[in-house]
Amino acid sequence: MTTIEAEPQKLRRSLNTPLLILYGLGVTVGAGIYVLIGATAGQAGPYAPIAFLVAAAVVAFTAFSYAELSTRYPVSAGEAAYVEAGFQRNWLTVLVGLSVAASGIISASAVSIGAASYLHPLTGIAEPILTIGVVGLMALIALWGITQSVVVAAVITVIEISGLLFVIYWGFGEADPAGVPFTEMLPDLSGPHWAGIGAASLLAFFAFVGFEDMANVAEEVKDPTQTMPKAIIWTLVLATLIYVATTTAVLFAVPLEKLALSDAPLALVFEDASPRIQQGFGAIAVVATVNGVLIQMIMASRVLYGLADRGHLPAVFARVAPRFQTPVIATLCVAAIIMVLTQTLPIEALAERTSQVVLAVFILVNLALIRLKHRDPPTMNYYRVPVIVPYLGVAASLLLFGTSLL
Template sequence: MTDTVPPQPKLRRALNVPLLTLYGLGVTVGAGIYVLVGATAAQAGPYAPVAFLLAAIVVAFTAFSYAELSTRYPVSAGEAAYVEAGFRKEWMTVGVGLAVAASGIISASAVTIGAASYLQPLTGLPVPVLTFAIVVVMGLIALWGITQSVLIAGIVTVIEVSGLAFVIYWGFGMAAPEGVPLVQMIPPLTGPHWMGVATASVLAFFAFVGFEDMANVAEEVKDPIHTMPRAIIATLVLASVIYFGVAAAVLYAVPLDVLGSSSAPLALVFAGAPEALQQGFGVVAVVATVNGVLIQMIMASRVLYGLGDRGHLPAAFASVTRTQTPLAATLFVAGLIMILTQTLPIAALAAWTSQVVLAIFVLVNVALIRIKHHGPPMGAYFRVPLVVPYLGLMTSALLLAVSFI
C-alpha cells in the first residue's frame, strides 16, 4: 500500500496556524463547556473535572494520529480519505464520511439548543424560534466565504475564551463558595465512583469534539505539513487547561444539585452577581455557543462537498459559490440541523455525537496502523510512532464501550 498524491484543491488555501487554532478552539471550547458541565456533574458528581481530564487523554492519542494523517492527505472529507487509504474499500469511505458529517450536524444541533437556552432569558422568545433563527444566520455566514467565516469564528473564539477565563476568576475569587471544596474534587484511587466518572467522560468527550474538524478544512490550509500538527496540538492543550479550570470553578461556586439540572450551567456562577454582569455573560455565552454551530456547519458541509467531489455522493454536493464555498452541501446541512433542533433534547444529541465520533476515531486509528504497516514512508509529512495509533485505538474503543453501559 502506498500513498497517493492528492488532487489539486479547488478550495482556497487561506488558513494559517493562528486562524486554524482559533477555528479548532471555537468549536471545541464553545460547543461543550458552555453547555455540558451540568450534565457531566450530574454523572460524575464532585469529580467532574477528572472526567474532563480522562476525556482529554483519550483525545490526545487520536489527535496525534490526525496530525500525521492530515499532512499525508490534506484534503476535505479528511477521515473518509484516511479510511480510503487504509482500507481501500469504497463503502467504508462513504460510511465514514457520512458519519463525520452526521457528527457535525448532530453536534451543531445540540449546541444550537444550548445557545437558544442562553438567549431565551435575554429575548423572551421561545427556544424553537431562536434555534430556527440561529441556524439561518449561521448558514448565511458559512456561505459567505471560508476566510470571512473563520475570521469571524476566530474573533468570537477570543471573546468566548475570555468569557471562560472570567468564569474561572469569578468562580474562585468573587462568588460565594456554595459548591464542592477543591480537596473533595480529587477522587480516591479505588471505588465505585470511577464508573460514574468514566460514564461522565463520554459526555465530557463531547466537549473535545472539534479538533478533528480541522482535518476537514485541510484543503483550505496554507502549508498543511507544518500548520496542521501545530494547530491540532495547540487546540488540544489549550482546551484541556480551560476545561479543567472552568469545571473546577463552577463546581466550587454552584451547589451540585442545582448544577446537574441546568442546560445553561455557566450562568449559574453569576447568580449572585449584579444584573448587568449576568446579562453581559449571557451575551458572551450566546456568542460562544453560536460560534460552535457555525464551525460545525462549516465542517459538515466540507465533508459532503469532499464526498461529492470524489464521486461518492451526487455531484450537486460538489457545487460551490462564487466565493468558493460549498453551496448545496451547506444548505443541506443547515436544513438537517433545523429539523434536529426541533425534535430531540440536548443530552441525547450530545451522547449520540460522542458515540459517532468515538467510532470514527477507532476506524481512523486502525487506518493509520494499516498505512504504516503496509506502505513505506513517502514524501514529507508529520510522523508519529506506531504506538500512538494503537493507544488511540484502545482508548477510543474503551470509552465507546463505556458509553453503551
C-alpha cells in the same frame, strides 16, 4: 475552433496556524462546556476535573493520529479520505464521511435550539422562528468565504473563551467558596469513585468532540504539513487547560448538590453578582451556542464537498461558488437539513448517539493509520507519530465506547 474547458473551481488555501487554532478551539470549546459541567459533576462528584483529564487522555492518542493523517492527506472530508486510503473500500469511505457529516449536522441542530432558547427571553420571538433565523444567518456567513467565516468564528471564539476565563476569575476570586475545597477534588488511586469518574468521562468526551473537524478544512490550510499538527496539538492542550480550570472554579464556588441539578451550571457562579454581570454572561452564552452552529455547518459542508470531489457523492455537491470559493450547494443542503431537524425531530435523543458515532469513527481512523504504516514505506514530506500511537487510540476509543453501552 478548440474549446478550452475551465478547470473546476477549488477551495482557497488561506488558513494559517493562529486562525486554525482558533477554529479548533471554536469547534471544541463550544456550547458543551456551558452545559456539561453540571451533568459531569452529577456523575463524578467532586472529581469532575479528573473526568475531563481522563477524557483528554483518551482523545490525545487519536489527536496525534489525526496530526499525521491530515499531513498525509490534506483534503476535505478528512476522515473519509483516511479510511479510503487505509481500507480501500468505497462503501466504508462513504459511510465514515456521512457519519461525520451527520454528527456535525445533529450537533448544530441541537445547538441551534439551545441558541433560540437563550434568545427567546431577550427578544420575545417564538423559538422556532429564532431557530430558523440562527441557521439562516450562519449559512450566509458560511457561504461568504472560508477566511471570513473562520475570522467571524475566531472573533466569537475569543468572546466565548473570555467568558470561560471570566468564570474562572469569578469562581476563584469573587464568589463565596460555597462548593468543594481543593483538597477534596483529588481522588484516591483506588476506590468505587472511579466508576463515577469513568461514567463522567463519557460526558466530558462530548466537550472534546470537535478537534477532529479541523481535518475537514485541511484543503484550505496554508502549508498543512507544518500547520495541521501544531494546530491540533495546541487546540487539545488549550482546551484541556480551560476545561479543568473552569470545572475546578465552578466546583469551588457552587454547592455540589445545586450544580449537579442545573442545566445552566456556569450561570450559578454569578448568582450573587449584579444583574448587569448576569445579563452580560447570558449574552456570551448565546454567542457560544451560535458559534457552534457556524463551525459545525462549515465542517459538514466540507465533508459533503470532499466526498463529491472524490467521486463518492453527486458532483453537484462539489460545486464551488466562483466569487466566494465556498461549496455553495453543500452548504445550502446542510443548512436545509439542520432547519428540518430543528423543527421536526427529538434532537436530544439523536445527540446522545453522537459520541458513539464519533468514537466509532476514531476507531476506524486509527485502524486506517495502522494499515498505512505497515503497508506504505515512510517518506519525509509529512508529520509522523510512532506506530504505538494509533494502537493506543483504538484501545482508548474502544474502552470509552464500551463504557457508553453500559
